[in-house]
Amino acid sequence: MQTLADITKANEIGQQIPISNMFGAFKSTMIKSGGYLWKFAPKLSQPQKYRLRKRMQLVDANVDAIHNGLLLHQLEKGILPGVNASESLTGYKKLDNAKYNMPKESSMAPEDKYSTFNPNSKNYRRSLHREPKWTKRSFRENPTHF
């Protein structure tokens, strides 16, 4: 005889319960009892990590192109950039920050590449594929000490 606790535990670990114990159409699965069941793999797979690295490299190349383009444009036009500007700064805070302060894919630790800060997770880290729109956003900077 199976108790409700047994069935719940079996559901959690993905075991199948024999039909004789489940009352046909009224069998209690996680989907039947709760509505949605969103499944996430526990870890990122190797190809997912590979594609993520490729996308990060593209972002790095884009930032370089954006920054270099504006810099060359300023040199060409003889426009003097802002007060803090030197030879390799455009004088625009956001652009210079993206170029020099945003971590590059090549310089990042695997932990930072594939996971990000989350206040509700164990050890304050969550795998990147649990983030909404994780393939279309950047998650490079975390709070200090996290």
Next chain:
Amino acid sequence: MFYKVTQMRSIIGLAPVVRKNMQALGLRKRFQTVYQKISPSTAHRLLYVKELVKVELVESTKSTKQMRLDRKFEPGFSVIKDGAKKVYQ
């Protein structure tokens, strides 16, 4: 000097600020290419959408017609001597 911007990712499900910046750059669909003049405002716009596009620096722009022509194969064919001959090694 121009920014050559190619949209690589769709804007479906993204924040309005990202969608509006893509629209302002003249991008509607994936693999569409536009040329943008270099200016601080274009640079900041591109920074908003850096995950969705591919940015290159080019010397001159191309019209849509020219880009389409570049993609076409040359018409007709040329004969390669012994092209179909099998060689066993």
